[in-house]
Amino acid sequence: MSESKNIEWHLSKVMKTERQDRNKHKSTVLWFTGLSGSGKSTISAELEKVLFEKGVQVYRLDGDNIRHGLNKNLGFSPEDRSENIRRIGEVAKLMVDAGMITLTAFISPYRKDRELVRKLLEDDEFIEVYVKARIETCEARDPKGLYKKVRNGEIINFTGIDAPYEEPHKPELMIDTDQLSLEQSVNLIIDYLIENGYIK
Known part of the structure; x- marks a missing residue:
């Protein structure tokens, strides 16, 4: 990928800390990662609603939604997956x-890609949330009918079946949706944000 030599970063006259002060909360990324069907989108959508109702400036970036626009030119090869996450x-x-507090719900199967994003941000601005569920659970849920298509040979290179998923080694949060309800999952995240001073 080529890089332009004739660009310069223009500093804003409004600092990030000033925006945070006005919003009355820190800004950070909650990066939801996990298999398709694990509950990333469901949890992040509910969390967005709860945070919004608390007066938090919050926005959610969802994998499928982004591929309708910004990343619609990308496929699902390892290279395209990495570029998607970048x-x-x-x-x-x-x-x-x-x-803003930003929620991202992406399978993001490769550790190196998630670590690349972590390195873009300050130390306390990346919260990795591993939404864990057994492959049998994800396949039983199959909210988009993708596992059925995989089993029928209509989809190849599907994460967790014939393409790898690399579990986080030390996520800030692990949400086991085999064990926790939606409400319990969201409350666990809210508690983390409060205890670590992101929100009041």
Whole structure:
């Protein structure tokens, strides 16, 4: 990928800390990762609603939604998956700079890609949330009918079946949706945000 030599970063006259002060909360990225059907989108959508109702400036970036626009030119090869995550990481970084809590729900199967995003941000601005569920659970849920298509040979290179998923080694949060309800999952995250000073 080529890089332009004739660009310069223009500093804003409004600082990130000033935006955070106005919003009355820190800005950060909650990066939801896990298999298809694990509950990433469901949990992040409910969390977005709860945070919004608490007066938090929050926005959710969902994998399927992003592929309708910004990343619609990307497929599901390892290279395209990495580029998908790189772009989202850059968008999330901008939203953190805007003083927002940003929720991202992406399978993001490769550790190196998730770590690349972590390195884009300050130490306390990346919260990895591993939404864990057994493959049998995900396949039983199959909210988009993808596992059925995989078993019928209509989809190949599907994460968790014939393409790898690399579990996080040390996520800030692990949500086991085999064990926890939606409400319990959201409350666990809210508690983490409060205990670590992100929100009041």
